[in-house]
Amino acid sequence: MSTVVAQWLHVFGLRAHVANNIFFFDEQIIIYPSGNHCVKYNVDQKWQKFIPGSDKSQGMLALSISPNRRYLAISEIVQEKPVITIYELSSIPCRKRKVLNTFDFPVQKFISMAFSPDSKYLLTQTSPPESNLVYWLWEKQKVMAIIRTDTQNNPIYQVSINPQDNTQVCVTGNGMFKLLRFAEGTLKQTNFQRGESQNYLAHAWVAEDKVIVGTDTGKLFLFESGDQRWETNIMVKEPTASSKNLEVIHESESLVEFPPVSSPVPSFEQIVTTSSHNQLVMPRVFAIAAYSKGFACSAGPGRVLLFEKIEEKDFYRESREIRIPVDPQSNDPSQSDKQDILCMCFSPSEETLVASTSKNQIYSISMSLTEISKGEPAHFEYLMYPLHSASITGLSTCIRKPLIATCSLDRSVRIWNYESNTLELFKEYQEEAYTISLHPSGHFVVVGFADKLRLMNLLIDDIRSFKEYSIRGCRECAFSNGGHLFAAINGNVIHVFTTTSLENITNLKGHTGKIHSIVWNADDSKLISGGTDGAIYEWNLSSGKRETECVLKSCSYNCVTVSPDGRIIFAVGSDQTLKEIADSSVLREMSAFDVVYTAIVISHSGRMMFVGTSVGTIRAMKYPLPLQKEFNEYQAHAGPITKMLLTFDDQYLLTTAEDGCLFTWKVFDKDGRGIKREREVGFAEEVLVTKTDMEEKAQIMLELKTRVEELKMENEYQLRLKDMNYSEKIKELTDKFLQEMESLKTKNQVLRTEKEKQDISHRERIEDLLDKQNRELQDLECCNNQKLLLEYEKYQELQLKSQRMQEEYEKQLRDNDETKSQALEELTEFYEAKLQEKTTLLEEAQEDVRQQLREFEETKKQTEEDEDREIQDIKIKYEKKLREEKESNLRLKGETGIMRKKFSSLQKEIEERTNDIEMLKGEQEKLQGVIRSLEKDIQGLKREIQERDETIQDKEKRIYDLKKKNQELEKFKFVLDYKIKELKKQIEPRENEIKEMKEQIQEMEAELERFHKQNTQLELNITELWQKLRATDQEMRKEKQKERDLEAVVKWFKTDLHNCVAYIQEPPLLKEKVRGLFEKYVQRADMVEMAGLNTDLQQEYARQREHLERNLATIKKKVLKESELHRTDYVRIMQENVSLIKEINELRRELKFTRSQVYDLEAALKLSKKIRTQEDQETVPSRDLPRVSPIRRLKEQEETNRIIEMQRLEIRRLRDQIQEQEQVPGFHTIAGIRLPSMPDSDVNMMSK
Secondary structure, eight states: SSSOOEEEEEEEOOTTTTOOOEEESSEEEEEEETTEEEEEEEETTTTTTEEOOTEEEEEEEEEOOOSOOOOEEEEEEEEEEEEEEEEEETTSEEEEEEEEESSSOSSSSSOOOOOOTTEEEEEEEEOOOOOEEEEEGGGTTTEEEEEEESOOOOOEEEEEEHHHTTOOOEEBBBTTTEEEEETTTTTEEOOOOOOSOOOEEEEEEOSHHHHEEEOOOOOOOEEEEEEEEEEEOOOOOOOHHHHHHHHHHHHSSSSOOOOOOOSSSOHHHHHHHGGGGGTTTOOOOOEEEEETTTEEEOOOOOOOEEEETTSSSSSEEEEEEEEEOOOOTTTSGGGOOOOOEEEEOOOOOSSEEEEEEESSSSSEEEHHHHOOOOOSOEEEEEOOOOOOSSEEEEEOOSSSEEEEEEEEHHHHEEEETTTTTTTEEEEEESSSSEEEEEEEEEEEEEESSSSSSEEEEEESEEEEEEEEETTTTTTOOOETTTEEEEEEEEEEEEEEETTHHHOEEEEEESSSSSSSEEEEESSSSSEEETTTTSSEEEETTTTTTEEEEETTTTEEEEEEEEEETTTTTEEEESSSHHHEEEEEEEEEEEESSOOOOOEEEOOOOOSSEHHHHHHHHEEEEEESOOSSSOOEEOOSSSEEEEEEEOTTSEEEEEEEEESSSSEEEEEEESSOOOOOOSOOOOOOOOOOOOOOHHHHHHHHHHHHHHHHHHHHHHHHHHHHHHHHHHHHHHHHHHHHHHHHOOOOOOOHHHHHHHHHHHHHHHHHHHHHHHHHHHHHHHHEEEEEEEHHHHHHHHHHHHHHHHHHHHHHHHHHHHHHHHHHHHHHHHHHHHHHHHHHHHEEEEEEEHHHHHHHHHHHHHHHTHHHHHHHHHHHHHHHHHHHHHHHHHHHHHHHHHHHHHHHHHHHHHHHHHHHHHHHHHHHHHHHHHHHHHHHHHHHHHHHHHHHHHHHHHHHHHHHHHHHHHHHHHHHHHHHHHHHHHHHHHHHHHHHHHHHHHHHHHHHHHHHHHHHHHHHHHHHHHHHHHHHHHHHHHHHHHHHHHHHHHHHHHHHHHHHHHHHHHHTTTTOHHHHHHHHHHHIIIIIHHHHHHHHHHHHHHHHHHHHHHHHHHHHHHHHHHHHHHHHHHHHHHHHHHHHHHHHHHHHHHHHHHHHHHHHHHHHHHHHHHHOOOOOOOOHHHTTTTOOOOOOOHHHHHHHHHHHHHHHHHHHHHHHHHHHHHHHHHHHHSSTTOOOTTTTOOOOOOHHHHHHHHOO
């Protein structure tokens, strides 16, 4: 074995075509298939643990987890044979518990599995044409029952066992819904299909005998014990434009973009092809998951519906809708959410719903979010990050950052971080991406698309192209180790470009077939290439020529690499060998042992080598290469490996394959130590940001700051309003409290009177009850004494009867025993005497036989005939005797049977007598129970008396508590009176503060208007500058296009001239070629000059036209902006007027209220003073008070009338402004906004 060890670290990918491909292990851990493994992923802590597939496995087909979460069953194909492996999940690491690989029935593969509720049995379904349903006792590898579910080769999609009954099984498929029961070693169908057959895609058990089944036409059926109870149709609901926009905004808020991806060949392909004509109308129900409230089902592309059970009915109603969000970064956002949901699962606590889709994505949603969203559909979120959905064709890494770049046939480019195991960036394009290379600095990337080769920047939140090359279908590209060059393949030609000037410096031609792989040596002086033509060339970049070559036409090379010193080339290809090449010759070949190597990589230290195979495995071997089969082989992918790389520090191995998964491996030596390079490089943290992005973000920050300041002002204003509202509420509460105090006083008096009445009535009732109770007790005692005497007499009589009966029965039993024993003795003596007689007879007969035998032996020769007759006579005699003996034995047996019957009848009579005795005892116990019940009644009456005494005490306590509360209320009244006086003193300074605040508001409004005018002027200036910039940009692009066209003509002329030089030895041909050049280029130049004049005129016309269009556009924008400004001013003025009118109304109410209070207080003071004068018979000192108050009132009324007149004038002025604004073109009034009507009290004041 090799000393190089690779350990699984992380995987990015999902295999969606595996049946039942996602489920919960516990509340935080989910299990799903990825590559050739099952992954345990912790959602909170973000770690992964692996359950590897079987050795030489060709891929997983189905999964199933036991209800107790202890066992995991995996269906695989191993060496073209089906295998079911059962793992024990509770052990760390997970270990194999059983392997089912020997079958007594024909099988190609197992397509669906399910555990029983007690996890002892396993149900498996094979694929057509066999279509066998097998019921296993898996611990003993024993088949309990087997049945063929279908004979017409229809596909079967799902099997399951009733979660509450081990013996009940459900099977669904195309035209098939069967319920079967396991009994007596067989599976028997218990239901019969009625009506039209449907294509049943999925089902789930929702109760003990109830199954929900979904079809490909959007129908849901509820079956109970095989009979249909409920049916509903799922309708396709397209989201509205507003909801789509909201989804786009919601998705674009995150920094990492999440576009969806396309699936290459999903497992449900057969379903889609059979019903493609119903794709837009009928939603297919691919998955159903049950939970405590009901069930969830997929309802067409990107849509899940939740159904809840209706109480006291067996029906379900649609409660909520969940959708996959639309992706704004997709190349077709309208179709980005159209993913079929293949599998769903609820967490054990039913807090989370997880779903996997046909595009290899995993989504999740918290069920609490679905409850919050009322009416509107909730939206899924990515559980981890968006994954590749097709074969990964390109893989690259860099030196300065822990980044991995991948591209795929799903038209996406993704940047991963192998240290944090996260997705940094990704973007989707219109064309498929075939190859990718990451610059060593980690800031640039080269991607080969189907239409062009693009050089792109990796920005902080985007992948942006800045250079394109017209190389179609580039299948391989690579940056040099120094990053100053990069090479790209165009068929059988290698183009080399420089990253400084972005120009093509050389083209390497020599291959006759397509090139599959290129690699740079350590110092970037040479380039090694290999292709389908069986050639491996080593190119010198300084001269552009081949230095070494090795051609083997029988082999198509898949991948090449070079040793760190650049002396040895390693190549793998279609001939199932690994070749070591040096100096244009193959040094040695190492067999791949019946697999094809598809990728190879050697470490930077030169001590390790890794190769990838066509079956998805990875082989780790030591360098120099061993002579024998010495390598470690690891299960990795479920398809051929496409790319392999080692990071610059030789710590991590990266592998990709056609299954769309990306694996990261930790590399160790045999002792478990990581293999580190001698020189470690720290990772950079810099990122690229464009100047426009920075300016936009700075502008956003400024806008947010201004918004914060505005919000502060609004909050302060709201706080002031709240203070005013709270002061009003305090006043209202004080009034209410005073009223309540008065009401409580009246209630207290009423309660006192009621209490006295109740006391009197209560005393009378107690006296009456005591008298009644004494009488009833006396009566009960008399009655009970008489009953007890009677019952006691009856009891004595019954005792005497029972004693007599017992004595009689005992005598009869003794007599029967004696007669029985005598009869048995007589019979035994009689039969023993008979037996002795028979034995004596038998002995005598035996002696006679012996004598006859002797005579027969003596006279055998003479009298054979006589002896035969005698033998017959003797046989007849003895047969008769035996018959007689048998008949006598039968008679004796009959007599013994009769005696037994008599004995049994006597025993029955004894039992009847004992039953009569027990009946009498039961009656006695009943009488004793009656006596006990009467005693209990007496105790209950005593308890009632005690309880009534307690209620009397409780009421007295309550009366005492009410008295205390009354005293406390009187104290509160005194305190509130004092507070009311203080609040009256605080009213006047508050009015002064209100006036000052109004003046401040007016000044601030004036400042706001000035700022708005300045902003509008600045925006107009900015728009004019932007239009000028766009015009200059267009002119620059045109000039650049002209320059490119001229450069292209010069390049064409150079190439043609280079071809002419080849005929310098042959003058006639050279003459013809030069003439052709003259005709080709000189005439074209003349035509260009002739056409130049027309083009100049056209350009001048187009420029003037663009200038006029720009002016027209700016004028339109100005008009629109002015109309918007007028509209905002109009709305703002209206809102301000509304708020001012409200404030005026509130102030009027406060003035009225304070005036009424002052008037009441003055009246009270006047009355008190009058009383004092009458008592003391003195003159009143303050006679001027009533004279002053009417003058003050007149002044206040004049002020209010003046304020109302000012408000009227202001309202008229504003309405005139509104009419003028409405006459402005492009201005539209806001519908639904009207000035509030003035209250009636204000109208009355104005009329006065």
